[in-house]
Amino acid sequence: MGGMRLTFMGTAGARFMVMKQLTASGGLYLEEGNTRLAMDPGPGAVVQYAKRKVDLSRLSGILLSHRHLDHAGDVNVMIEGMTDGGFHPQGTLFCPGDALDTDPVVLEYLRGFPREVVRLQPCTRYRLGDISFSTSPRHVHGVETYGFTFGGEDGGLPTLGWVTDSKYYDGIAQDHRAEVMLIHTVLARSRPELPHLGLDDAERIVREAQPRLALITHFGMTVWRARPWEVAAELSQRTGVDVRAARDGMRLDL
Numbered sequence: 163m164g165g166m167r168l169t170f171m172g173t174a175g176a177r178f179m180v181m182k183q184l185t186a187s188g189g190l191y192l193e194e195g196n197t198r199l200a201m202d203p204g205p206g207a208v209v210q211y212a213k214r215k216v217d218l219s220r221l222s223g224i225l226l227s228h229r230h231l232d233h234a235g236d237v238n239v240m241i242e243g244m245t246d247g248g249f250h251p252q253g254t255l256f257c258p259g260d261a262l263d264t265d266p267v268v269l270e271y272l273r274g275f276p277r278e279v280v281r282l283q284p285c286t287r288y289r290l291g292d293i294s295f296s297t298s299p300r301h302v303h304g305v306e307t308y309g310f311t312f313g314g315e316d317g318g319l320p321t322l323g324w325v326t327d328s329k330y331y332d333g334i335a336q337d338h339r340a341e342v343m344l345i346h347t348v349l350a351r352s353r354p355e356l357p358h359l360g361l362d363d364a365e366r367i368v369r370e371a372q373p374r375l376a377l378i379t380h381f382g383m384t385v386w387r388a389r390p391w392e393v394a395a396e397l398s399q400r401t402g403v404d405v406r407a408a409r410d411g412m413r414l415d416l
């Protein structure tokens with residue numbers, strides 16, 4: 163039994179970065195104890211997991227923050243991987259209800275492959291083997307979307323906070339406050355008509371939540387052009403918080 167280990171199977175966010183694969187879009191892979199969770203497997207996730215020699219048939223679960231393509235493009239092949247093409251039903255799929263209902267992203271023929279399919283509810287704690295996580299209130303993002311905190315089940319500060327896609331809202335920093343925070347920054351500068359976080363929003367979140375370490379990831383094209391690693395260094399300097407840019411394949415022991 164160890165602590166949490168997080169691997170970035172991709173750092174691309176939104177359509178242009180994903181369609182050009184300027185960085186990979188495989189989402190996040192979280193391991194704790196004997197539990198292995200694939201999170202937001204976007205297009206090409208199966209390639210990234212194979213490249214990093216993760217045996218999909220040993221996955222304990224798959225978690226979707228929401229049903230957009232860059233977060234769920236490979237969910238079906240990941241379900242097949244987790245269950246040996248359905249021959250060995252196992253594992254749990256966690257997703258918002260709308261990933262299963264209208265214009266579903268999870269194909270019906272393989273919904274019986276996981277042992278359980280859980281429709282996420284806001285502000286609820288879940289346990290998958292050694293991993294414990296809670297959902298945030300519903301994000302401001304059009305489709306049903308949640309952020310997450312991991313650990314902290316004893317009432318202490320969670321180990322990991324994951325600010326997934328959302329427009330900025332009052333309370334977003336508090337809802338995801340943790341020792342280490344991941345922030346999806348699609349835009350270099352937030353825009354009122356777009357339901358995504360900008361680097362300006364990331365700065366507000368970091369200032370308010372004061373994590374030990376913040377990682378910006380899920381880069382949109384404008385953030386990529388601004389060079390995320392340089393932007394992160396500037397954010398560190400301005401806020402006094404250690405802010406870094408995630409890289410494809412980066413691994414963190416939490």
Ligand SMILES: [Zn+2]
Nearest residue numbers: 228230303327
């Ligand atoms: Zn989205």
